Amino acid sequence: MDDKQESLQDALRALNQIFAEKLPSKLQEIDHALSQFTQHPEDKDALALLHRLLHTMSGSAGTFGFDELGQQSRKLEVRIKPLLSGTVWSDVQLSDFSNEVREYLSHAMSAKPVVDVDEDAEVAQEVALPHKAADVSAPRLIYVVDEDSQMCEAIAVQLRHFGYELVILNAVRDLAPRVAVRMPDVILINLGFSDEQFAGALEIEKIRLTANFTSKVLFTSNSSRFESRLRAVRSGGDGYFTKPVDISLLIENIDFLVRSTSGNGYRILIVDDDLASSEYQAKVLSAAHMSVEVLNNPAQLFNVMAQFRPELILMDVYMPLCGGVELAKMVRQDNSFLDIPIVFLSTENDFAKQLDAVKAGADDFLTKPIHPEFLVSSISTRAERYRSLRTLIMRDGLTGLYNHTAIKEELIAEVSMAVRNKTPLAVAMLDLDNFKLVNDNYGHPVGDQVLRTLSRLLRQRLRRSDVVGRYGGEEFIVIFPATSATSAMTVLDEVRIAFAKLQQFSDQGEFAVTFSAGISDLSRAADVNALIENADAALYMAKKSGKNRIVLGQLA
Structure with a gap:
């Protein structure tokens, strides 16, 4: 433990x-x-x-x-x-x-x-933390298992640029001893080896018999036959790639798998006058890697929601001052919170009362006492659905980043919070260098691939609290909460260097792309529009002075 x-x-x-x-x-x-x-x-x-x-x-x-x-x-x-x-x-x-x-x-x-206290705690622990929780700031470990050492090294070079730790194994028999010493986040393994058609699948099946196997498994293969794909699925494969492997698609899948295993950090607001129950729920959900805010006074709901911006509200039906149904109606009357899921957690099992809650805008009704596993599962499912729907509305379809409208809204909210809390905030404007030449020389599909690559690198190398958006075309914007312009510049410059080393692939061959950026903060500009203008002016200077560099905005 x-x-x-x-x-x-x-x-x-x-x-x-x-x-x-x-x-x-x-x-x-x-x-x-x-x-x-x-x-x-x-x-x-x-x-x-x-x-x-x-x-x-x-x-x-x-x-x-x-x-x-x-x-x-x-x-x-x-x-x-x-x-x-x-x-x-x-x-x-x-x-x-x-x-x-x-x-x-x-x-x-x-x-x-x-129920003994220790046993009850153990139940919640097993549900929330089925395996040793990894440090989300540490590099994610990937084992690449394939006889083709040249292909392994090519994949490893690209993945290392995205912050992953790579171990290459050219013999399938070397995998089990490695897993026994250190469990990787992802295993990328060839389905077959020279001595056995499905040697990779057989090895994974054998390793799965060991205790606490938690790695995600991606298979590669020269074959796209139904039989091969079926064998990969039956061996517990989480993905299947035919060779030559599309590196961009592979990285996207690995990113998704790693995010799903490290927890998605759903923001959950618990509204309940029962301090003991609400704290218990908060502990269980927090242990499942969710960000939880507890509110015992419903009168503070809208102030807390404006600052915390929950992705789900968990509330009781009966509370002093106003009931949960009344509270749900108030939330639904505010267009800012119209789509946030509301889940009631109560001892109320009267169908008529539950129906009233649904009519008021509730998305689900759970009954106390609730098993920790069911609580985590129910909340995760609802929060993930909300996040997915919000993605369709607020995210850029190509990169998955916030679109122009959404990132402006995020910037307005972050600036407001920074001013209220008297904390620093930095904003960076990024633009790909000579991007028109990429589209002209290699085609727009390859240009799209470059945009996706930069968006993934930004998401991976920046903090979870940093907000990234596609401002338009080949231009991006990054919000750095609680950060000065000089500190943001240091972090972003590491991303710039890593991106310049990445090899982009096309039918005409490999090539590299760079970006330039301008950074401003609240010491240089006092409001949202001024921040963007100041950072944009700094970006212009970066372009004018040679590109592939970052320039700080002028002080006010």
């Missing part, structure tokens, strides 16, 4: 302990609310408070291992719910309910969790 797994275990264990310690005071709150309600049954606020406390207990108790207590709370919650809609109880019914709650509270004071 690595440090991250132990940290998650410790955090969940602490939350379980906190819940157990606070349970008596929570039960006292229910007792006090019951007294208020029984003394003043006509008081709607007292009724709503009692219902909300029982609702919260029915969800959180099950989450932290007090299953029986959660089930009893849920029964009482269901009993009292009709009163919220105007049903009136007789004195006898009220007395019976009061006695039932008192008995429930008496038993609850001595309740113990049915």
Whole structure:
């Protein structure tokens, strides 16, 4: 077990302990609310408070291992719910309910969790971190396994420029010992070798029998036959490339596979007045490499959303101040957040209530208590779908980067946040050098390949917080949050040098392309338009002074 797994275990264990310690005071709150309600049954606020406390207990108790207590709370919650809609109880019914709650509270004071804390933490850990989490800043490791050493080296040269660590193996028998010592992120292996038609596939099948095999596998082959492709799939292949391998397509596939294994960093906003449950959910989702913000006061929702820009909102149905359904309607009335997925997580299993939530704009309804694996899977699926749909709208179809409109919107938001937080922000304008000659000499498809190559290199070499967009044609823009122009220049210059070394491929032969850039920051320009103009002027100077260089914008 690595440090991250132990940290998650410790955090969940602490939350379980906190819940157990606070349970008596929570039960006292229910007792006090019951007294208020029984003394003043006509008081709607007292009724709503009692219902909300029982609702919260029915969800959180099950989450932290007090299953029986959660089930009893849920029964009482269901009993009292009709009163919220105007049903009136007789004195006898009220007395019976009061006695039932008192008995429930008496038993609850001595309740113990049915699941050991360590076991519960282990479940969440296994779901969120099925294998040792890799350091996302470290180079991703790829094993290239093929008898053709010349082809292996050609692939390795290109992949190294994109920041990958490469190990070349020319004998299939050398793979298993290497995997036993260090698990790679990706294995690129030939389907067949000279001594066996499917030697590569057989070796992968054998290695898969070992514990904790997590590598993604890409097969290469001289054959495009159905039989060969089927064998690759049956061996667990994640991709298939016929030789000669299209390097650009190969890199795109490797990029995608690496992103899918390292976590996609979905931004999840949890809105729930139950502090214990929301913290538990946050720990589980964070361990699955999601960025999580917890909000216990719904009144702050729109301020938090404007700054955090969530890709999914996870909220409860019953909360003080306003309910989840009302909150969902408010979100859907704001065009800025119209398409953000809303998922309800509640003990509510009344179909009519769930239908109300869907009508208010909810995309899914999950029931507490929820198993960590199901929570991670449900949230990931919804967030990924949202991100994919946003990509169709906001991304450039060729490069996958933000399009002109989207990158301007991102820049406006980032500048606003930087000014509010008094932090630096830099912007770079990039332009490919002599790109018209590339299209004229090699054709537009090759020109498109060059654009995709630069976009991939920018995404890989820059930080996750940096924002990259295609501004138009062969021009790109990069936003560097919390970064000065001089610091951004240092980072971007490394990308410039690496890009100039990349070999582009065409029918007429190999060639290289360079780019020039201009950089500005908030010390040089005070608003969005001024930033772009300042960086663009610096880009013009870079072009005028010889190209293949980066120039800082003039100070204001």
